[in-house]
Each structure stands twice: as C-alpha cells, then as structure tokens.
Amino acid sequence: xxxxLPLKKAKTLVLPFFLLFLISFSVxxxxxxxxxxxxxxxxxAARNPLKFFITLVTYSVAPPPxxxxxxxxxxxxxxxxxxxxESRTLLGxxxxxxxxxxxxxxxxxxxxxxxKITYAGSSRNAGTVNISNSVQQRFFLQSTxxxxxxxxxxxxxxxxxxxxxxxxxxxxxxxxxxxxxADGDSLSYKLVTPLTSNGxxxxxxxxxxxxxxxxxxxxxxxxxxxRSPAGFxxxxxxxxxxxxxxxxxxxxIVAMVVEEWRGGRLIGQVMRDRQLLVRETPIVTGxxxxxxxxxxxxxxxxxxxLTLKVPAHLQLRETQVYNSVGTAxxxxxxxxxxxxxxxxxxxxxEGLYLLHLRTAQGKMTKKLMVKR
Numbered sequence: 001x002x003x004x005l006p007l008k009k010a011k012t013l014v015l016p017f018f019l020l021f022l023i024s025f026s027v028x029x030x031x032x033x034x035x036x037x038x039x040x041x042x043x044x045a046a047r048n049p050l051k052f053f054i055t056l057v058t059y060s061v062a063p064p065p066x067x068x069x070x071x072x073x074x075x076x077x078x079x080x081x082x083x084x085x086e087s088r089t090l091l092g093x094x095x096x097x098x099x100x101x102x103x104x105x106x107x108x109x110x111x112x113x114x115x116k117i118t119y120a121g122s123s124r125n126a127g128t129v130n131i132s133n134s135v136q137q138r139f140f141l142q143s144t145x146x147x148x149x150x151x152x153x154x155x156x157x158x159x160x161x162x163x164x165x166x167x168x169x170x171x172x173x174x175x176x177x178x179x180x181x182a183d184g185d186s187l188s189y190k191l192v193t194p195l196t197s198n199g200x201x202x203x204x205x206x207x208x209x210x211x212x213x214x215x216x217x218x219x220x221x222x223x224x225x226x227r228s229p230a231g232f233x234x235x236x237x238x239x240x241x242x243x244x245x246x247x248x249x250x251x252x253i254v255a256m257v258v259e260e261w262r263g264g265r266l267i268g269q270v271m272r273d274r275q276l277l278v279r280e281t282p283i284v285t286g287x288x289x290x291x292x293x294x295x296x297x298x299x300x301x302x303x304x305x306l307t308l309k310v311p312a313h314l315q316l317r318e319t320q321v322y323n324s325v326g327t328a329x330x331x332x333x334x335x336x337x338x339x340x341x342x343x344x345x346x347x348x349x350e351g352l353y354l355l356h357l358r359t360a361q362g363k364m365t366k367k368l369m370v371k372r
Contacts, residue, residue, distance in 0.1 A: 031067075039117065051108040085101055131213055154185075154260075163275070196211050252277075292364045307341070319357055
C-alpha cells in the first residue's frame with residue numbers, strides 16, 4: 001500500500017534536512033585539538049575584588065573544516081556570556097597545522113564564593129583511541145576560581161608550552177606544560193579524566209561528567225626504554241608528563257589540572273584538555289642524508305606559488321602534498337626547468353602541509369606553510 005501523498009512529501013522534505021544535520025554534525029566534530037580556561041581578578045585602579053577577566057583558549061585544526069566564531073562561557077552563578085572570537089593565530093612552528101583561538105570574557109560576581117567556570121564546545125574527533133564513540137562526546141572545559149576580597153589579586157597559572165606535539169611509537173615521550181604563576185603561588189598538577197556534558201542544571205549551565213569509556217595512556221604501552229620505569233605518569237610537583245612508551249598509533253585525549261595554592265589554601269584550578277597524536281617512528285636506513293640539504297623550497301610561507309629546487313643529479317621522481325590530517329593534494333606545475341619546479345598553491349587553504357619527495361637518493365619530507 002502506498003503512503004498518503006502528504007506523508008511522501010513530508011519524507012521528501014525531512015530527508016534533506018536530516019542529511020544536512022548529519023553533514024553539519026560531522027564537520028563540527030573534527031576541529032578542536034585542545035583548550036584551557038584562564039582567569040585573573042580585577043587589577044584596575046578602582047579594583048573590584050569580585051570582578052574577573054577570563055580567557056578561553058582553544059586549539060583547532062588548520063585549515064579549519066569548521067570555525068567557532070563565538071563562544072559561550074558559564075560563570076557558575078546562573079549567568080553566562082557569549083562573545084565573538086577576539087583572535088585567531090596560525091602556529092607556524094607547530095608540527096601540526098593548528099590555529100590558536102582566543103575569546104575574552106568579563107564578569108562580576110554578586111558575592112564571594114568558589115565558582116566553576118564552564119565551556120562546552122562541539123563534539124570531539126571521531127576515532128580517538130582511548131575513548132569509545134568519541135564523536136558523541138562533547139569537548140568540555142571547567143576551571144575553578146575563588147572570589148574573595150581578602151585574597152587580594154589572583155591571576156591563574158598560564159601554561160606556556162602549547163599542547164600540539166607528537167609522540168612516536170616505541171619512543172620515550174615527555175611533555176611539560178611550563179606553567180607560570182604571576183603571583184608566585186605554589187602549583188601542583190594532577191591527571192584527570194576528560195569531561196563531557198551531561199545535560200544542564202536548572203540555570204541552563206551544562207553539567208560535566210567524566211567520560212565513562214576513557215582509558216588512561218598506561219593501557220597503550222609499547223617497548224619501554226629500559227632506563228626508566230614503563231608506564232604513563234605525571235610529576236605532581238613539576239607537571240612533567242612521561243610516557244614510556246607509546247605503543248599504539250592514533251589520536252588520544254589527555255586532561256590535566258593545575259592547582260594553585262596560597263598559604264596552604266587552594267585558590268584555583270586550571271584544566272587543560274588536549275589531543276596527543278602517536279605516529280610511526282621513521283625508519284633510519286643508514287644512508288647519508290647530506291643530499292637532503294641540497295633541496296630547498298621558497299618562499300616559505302607561500303601565498304600563491306612555491307618553488308621547489310632540486311639539483312638534477314638527485315633525479316626528482318615524485319611529489320605529493322598532505323595537509324595536517326593526512327589528506328593528499330595534487331599541485332599543478334606552472335613552470336618546470338632543469339633544477340626547479342614552480343607549483344601553484346592558490347587552491348590550498350592557509351595552514352601547515354607536508355611535501356613528500358621521492359628522489360633517486362631516497363625519500364624526504366619538507367614542511368610547507370601556506371599563509372596569505
């Protein structure tokens with residue numbers, strides 16, 4: 001029996017919107033690499049001890065499949081604020097194509113207290129190794145501040161090492177966030193389970209919960225370096241992360257909290273949630289790599305054209321360009337001479353790319369930055 005005509009029309013109308021939703025969800029779910037929330041109390045001449053300036057920093061894929069042009073922050077007192085993104089900076093020296101996005105908030109609390117400030121972003125990347133069904137888990141940050149007129153000026157610790165490095169399989173890995181506290185407060189560190197949102201409270205503030213399926217990186221060990229104990233650890237005093245050693249390729253989620261102490265009192269916490277990529281260790285062939293120094297690319301960064309200079313005796317046989325997430329691009333050649341190839345890069349979005357070359361001497365990879 002055929003469905004009534006109105007039902008057929010409804011299906012026809014609903015299906016495109018459903019597909020559009022799925023596409024939009026997929027795009028929005030693959031761009032955030034990490035983030036943190038910083039705060040500082042009012043330091044102006046007419047200082048209000050209940051007034052705080054809060055900075056949200058997120059790290060996103062470049063070139064971006066999706067952009068967060070604005071962000072909403074919840075202050076833990078049944079209020080929130082939505083602001084436009086203040087800045088977006090491309091990390092030119094990052095091993096991954098990464099944008100740093102900054103959002104600035106200002107808020108005055110009604111009275112003294114301890115407040116949890118919350119940011120709930122879009123969904124996490126699909127395929128994360130240590131989280132099941134990661135694309136269904138929302139990116140979630142939460143830092144804690146104390147509003148107390150007797151406390152004096154308080155500026156949260158700032159993490160000066162960016163969370164965008166890469167670990168190699170079966171290679172000893174360390175990372176130190178290089179936290180700095182402008183007030184000289186004591187700092188301690190601890191690993192925490194990454195959070196996701198779990199509904200809202202009566203005020204409409206997203207509620208955080210630990211991701212149930214999360215597994216620590218100590219469950220993904222490779223061949224250990226015999227000079228150190230095997231495992232994944234965090235030094236509570238220095239913040240040094242040590243992984244001896246990564247054993248499974250892929251993308252992981254790691255979260256840590258930096259605690260701020262003054263006179264034995266806990267006066268704040270800053271959370272960092274970050275990705276960590278594990279890649280294959282390059283194979284060392286024992287062949288001299290002096291030939292690689294004879295190959296050059298310019299200008300770098302490039303905006304419209306890129307010149308690749310390879311001496312004829314090296315016999316360039318193949319070129320391939322990949323973006324930061326491994327998508328391959330074919331670049332048209334505008335000009336070719338005996339030693340030089342001029343490529344058109346106008347069709348590439350801004351970001352970091354890897355130029356893979358194959359010559360008679362072997363293979364090599366050069367970093368290419370596109371910036372306009």
